[in-house]
Amino acid sequence: MGRIAKDGRGPSANLTASPVGLPLRDVLEASTLTGARVLAGEGGLDRVVQRLNVMEVPDILPWVKPHELLLTTGYPLQHSTIALLDLVRELDERGLAALAVKLHRYLDELPAEVLAEADRRNFPIIEVAESVGFDDILNEVLSALLHRQASVLARSDEVHRALVSVVLEGGGLDDLAAELTRILGGPVIVTTPDGRVNARAGDVEDLQKTGCFDPTGRFRVDDEPTGVRPHDGGFHTTVPIVAGRIDHGRIVAFSDTPLDAADVYSLERAATVAALAVTKQLAIDAVEGKYRADFLRDLLTGRVEDVPAAVAHARTLGWDVERPLVAVVAELDPVTTPVGAAPELRPVQERFATAWQSVVRWRDPRAPVVNFNQEVVVLLGLPSGGGGADAVERAVGELVRQVVGDGGGGRRSFSLGISRPASAPHELPRAYEQARKAVRIGRRLHGDGARASFDRLGVHRLLSLIPDTSELRGFVEEVLGELAADTPENADLRRTLAVLLETNCTVAEAARRLHFHYNTLRYRITKLEKLVGPFTDDAALRLDLALALRVLEIRGL
Structure with a gap:
C-alpha cells in the first residue's frame, strides 16, 4: 500500500488522510524544476501539492489556498525582514505546500532569519532556476496533478463497483470486509456505532494489542475520531x-x-456500500425480529397451548428452550426528553437489543434474545458445573460488563432483573414474570442501573405478589396513621423510624447512623410513639411498621 504524505509541521496524534495530490518531493522531479534547490524547510517535502498559484502582488494572502505551491519572482518580497517573517508564518498557517522563488532579478537572497523560521516550521522554500518560465511549470505540474486525480478516481470507481457487486450478489458485512482486506492488504473490521465488531477479515488475531479495543473487545469509538491514526506497530484508518x-x-x-x-477515498466509498448492506440487513432483521419476538412473547405469557410444538418450533429458530434456563429482562432507564425534542426511542432500543444479541451469541448461541420494544429478554442457559444463584449472577454480570463496555458513545444506563431457574418450558412464563418484577423492584430500591435477582428480593418479593394496591394502601395508613401522609416532615420521621427498626431500637447505634445527639433521638422516639404506638416494646408492631415502610418503598404509596 502507498504511504500517506506526512505533515511537515511535525507528528500528530490524529493524522488526517492526505488530500488527492502529489508530494512536493515528487513535484520537484518535474523536468521544468530541474536544478531547483531547497533553501529551507526540507522536513516538509512530504507536504501535498494540489494546485499552483503565482504571487506578484504584496496582498496575496486573501487568495492563497491550502496545499498550494506558490510561485513568485521575488518582486513582492522586497520588504523588511519582519514583513517576510510574517508572510512565511501566514503562508504556513494557511496550509500552503511551499513557496518557490526566482532569485537574482528582484531579490538576490532571502534573509537568514526568514530561512531559519521556515526551517523551524518545516515550511519548504524552493529556489527555481531563473531561465524557467512559470507557464511551463504550471503546465507540467498541473498535468501531473490531473493525471494523479484521474488515477485515484478510476481506482475508487473500480473498488466501488467491486463492493457493490458483493452486496448485489447477496453478500453481507463479512464479505465486504473480506473484499476490502483483499484490496487494501491489511485487516479490516466493521463495527456498530458503539464499537462492537460486526464483521472482520484478515489477520485480526493481534489487533487487541493495538490499544484500539477495550477489554471487552469493543473498538474504542469514543477515542477514535475518523481519519488516520498511529498505534503500536502500525496505523489504522477509521x-x-x-x-x-x-x-x-x-x-x-x-x-x-x-x-x-486513494486508499482512504476507496474506504470512504466502501462506507457508502456498507451503509447499503447495513440498512438492508436492518430491514431483514426488523421482519425476522418481530416474528421471533411475537413467538417468544406468546410462549412467555402463557398463550401457547401446545408447548411441545412451540419447543420444536423454537428449535428451528436455533433456540434450545428444553434445558434449564433463567429469564433475564433488561430495560433502558428512562430519560428526560427536552420539550419539543422528538424522542429517539426505537433507534436506541434497537441498538440496545443488538448489543445484547451480539454479546449473548458468543456465550450461549442457543439462547433466545429478543426485543420487546421497551425491554430486552434473554433466556440464558444455566452455567455448566452448577453453582446456584451466585454462578448465575456472575454469568449475567459478565454479560452486563460486555454490554456496558467502557461507557460513552451515547450508551444509556439500564436496569436488569434475573428470575429463578426454570427447569422446563412450561415454567418459562413464571420465570419471565419474576424477572420483570425484579427489574421494577430493583429500580425502586436502588434507582437507575439496578441489578436485581428475584431470589434475593426478600420481603420485597412477597409484597410484589399482592396485586391489590388499595389493600396495601389501607395497610400502610392503618399502621402508620398520620405518618403515612406525604410531607417533608413525615418523610424525615419515617427515615428515623426505619433506622431505629434496622438497629433493633438500639438508641446509641441509631443516633450514630443518623448523626443525631442522643437526646434528640430520644425526643423523636417519643414523638413517633405518639403517632404509631409503643413500637420500642412491641415486636409485632415493629414488624407491621417495617412492612408498611417496605410497601411505601416499593409501591411508592
Missing part, C-alpha cells in the same frame, strides 16, 4: 458508516504504513 443521517458504525482498516489518499 471512516463512518452513515445513511439517512443515522450513524450505523465504522469501518476500520489496519496497515503497517498509513493509507494513501
Whole structure:
C-alpha cells in the first residue's frame, strides 16, 4: 500500500488522510524544476501539492489556498525582514505546500532569519532556476496533478463497483470486509456505532494489542475520531458508516504504513456500500425480529397451548428452550426528553437489543434474545458445573460488563432483573414474570442501573405478589396513621423510624447512623410513639411498621 504524505509541521496524534495530490518531493522531479534547490524547510517535502498559484502582488494572502505551491519572482518580497517573517508564518498557517522563488532579478537572497523560521516550521522554500518560465511549470505540474486525480478516481470507481457487486450478489458485512482486506492488504473490521465488531477479515488475531479495543473487545469509538491514526506497530484508518443521517458504525482498516489518499477515498466509498448492506440487513432483521419476538412473547405469557410444538418450533429458530434456563429482562432507564425534542426511542432500543444479541451469541448461541420494544429478554442457559444463584449472577454480570463496555458513545444506563431457574418450558412464563418484577423492584430500591435477582428480593418479593394496591394502601395508613401522609416532615420521621427498626431500637447505634445527639433521638422516639404506638416494646408492631415502610418503598404509596 502507498504511504500517506506526512505533515511537515511535525507528528500528530490524529493524522488526517492526505488530500488527492502529489508530494512536493515528487513535484520537484518535474523536468521544468530541474536544478531547483531547497533553501529551507526540507522536513516538509512530504507536504501535498494540489494546485499552483503565482504571487506578484504584496496582498496575496486573501487568495492563497491550502496545499498550494506558490510561485513568485521575488518582486513582492522586497520588504523588511519582519514583513517576510510574517508572510512565511501566514503562508504556513494557511496550509500552503511551499513557496518557490526566482532569485537574482528582484531579490538576490532571502534573509537568514526568514530561512531559519521556515526551517523551524518545516515550511519548504524552493529556489527555481531563473531561465524557467512559470507557464511551463504550471503546465507540467498541473498535468501531473490531473493525471494523479484521474488515477485515484478510476481506482475508487473500480473498488466501488467491486463492493457493490458483493452486496448485489447477496453478500453481507463479512464479505465486504473480506473484499476490502483483499484490496487494501491489511485487516479490516466493521463495527456498530458503539464499537462492537460486526464483521472482520484478515489477520485480526493481534489487533487487541493495538490499544484500539477495550477489554471487552469493543473498538474504542469514543477515542477514535475518523481519519488516520498511529498505534503500536502500525496505523489504522477509521471512516463512518452513515445513511439517512443515522450513524450505523465504522469501518476500520489496519496497515503497517498509513493509507494513501486513494486508499482512504476507496474506504470512504466502501462506507457508502456498507451503509447499503447495513440498512438492508436492518430491514431483514426488523421482519425476522418481530416474528421471533411475537413467538417468544406468546410462549412467555402463557398463550401457547401446545408447548411441545412451540419447543420444536423454537428449535428451528436455533433456540434450545428444553434445558434449564433463567429469564433475564433488561430495560433502558428512562430519560428526560427536552420539550419539543422528538424522542429517539426505537433507534436506541434497537441498538440496545443488538448489543445484547451480539454479546449473548458468543456465550450461549442457543439462547433466545429478543426485543420487546421497551425491554430486552434473554433466556440464558444455566452455567455448566452448577453453582446456584451466585454462578448465575456472575454469568449475567459478565454479560452486563460486555454490554456496558467502557461507557460513552451515547450508551444509556439500564436496569436488569434475573428470575429463578426454570427447569422446563412450561415454567418459562413464571420465570419471565419474576424477572420483570425484579427489574421494577430493583429500580425502586436502588434507582437507575439496578441489578436485581428475584431470589434475593426478600420481603420485597412477597409484597410484589399482592396485586391489590388499595389493600396495601389501607395497610400502610392503618399502621402508620398520620405518618403515612406525604410531607417533608413525615418523610424525615419515617427515615428515623426505619433506622431505629434496622438497629433493633438500639438508641446509641441509631443516633450514630443518623448523626443525631442522643437526646434528640430520644425526643423523636417519643414523638413517633405518639403517632404509631409503643413500637420500642412491641415486636409485632415493629414488624407491621417495617412492612408498611417496605410497601411505601416499593409501591411508592
